[in-house]
Amino acid sequence: MTDATAKPAVPARSGGYRLETAAGLCSGLLIVSNLASTRMVEFGPFSFDGGTLVFPLTYILGDLMTEVYGYARSRAVIWTAFLCLALAFLCLHLVSLLPAPEGWEGAGAWNAIMVLSPRIALGSLAAFLAGSLVNAAVLSRMKARSPRKPPAWRFAASTLAGEAVDTLVFASVSFLGVIGGGLWAELAVSNFVYKTGFEMALLPVTLVLARRLKRAEGTDRVDYGVSLSPFPWSFRRGRDREGGADMAG
Numbered sequence: 319m320t321d322a323t324a325k326p327a328v329p330a331r332s333g334g335y336r337l338e339t340a341a342g343l344c345s346g347l348l349i350v351s352n353l354a355s356t357r358m359v360e361f362g363p364f365s366f367d368g369g370t371l372v373f374p375l376t377y378i379l380g381d382l383m384t385e386v387y388g389y390a391r392s393r394a395v396i397w398t399a400f401l402c403l404a405l406a407f408l409c410l411h412l413v414s415l416l417p418a419p420e421g422w423e424g425a426g427a428w429n430a431i432m433v434l435s436p437r438i439a440l441g442s443l444a445a446f447l448a449g450s451l452v453n454a455a456v457l458s459r460m461k462a463r464s465p466r467k468p469p470a471w472r473f474a475a476s477t478l479a480g481e482a483v484d485t486l487v488f489a490s491v492s493f494l495g496v497i498g499g500g501l502w503a504e505l506a507v508s509n510f511v512y513k514t515g516f517e518m519a520l521l522p523v524t525l526v527l528a529r530r531l532k533r534a535e536g537t538d539r540v541d542y543g544v545s546l547s548p549f550p551w552s553f554r555r556g557r558d559r560e561g562g563a564d565m566a567g
Contacts, residue, residue, distance in 0.1 A: 441492030449484025
């Protein structure tokens, strides 16, 4: 006989509220960084947009998600954040097209600050998508080849690769041909150096968070034989095609 008072078994779920929280933070930080990019700041010898102060945190979250949950989950979050940013740009643009009420004199200033040019908006979208997917793919493949090695080396390598792609795409799409070659190179190099330096400085924190997240979730995904396609084709058929193995399982 079965015990009528026994609680029904709840199936284990890989990636619960912690993954959902990381996904929400990634999307929020991406939007905040692009809004903050309308303000230029000086930080030591560097001059760059304010969004650069926040943006590297999205890559740290990406590293954590790929390391713990695998490439497929991280890719889904990247696409979700990308779509959220695109929606934010679209909403800001549509609001700027609506007439302001009579007597409100801030419309021009609001449009000048809040609405990015189409070229810069496109550069931000393309750079985040390309750089984040490269970051996740490099980390995933390196872990699959040497899963027992400490994660610090793959965090560092994926950061360098992802931020290099991100910086090159953004600077090229947004500013190539608009500003002089010397200024363009200075902008690209300063952004790359700051963002990678920021992430490297926080690497010890990232490692601690990764260990704790693996213990809390009871999972440590290794993407054996997993396709690194940037497109989440598996969602079309509604089946789990993540593949791989769980070192914690």
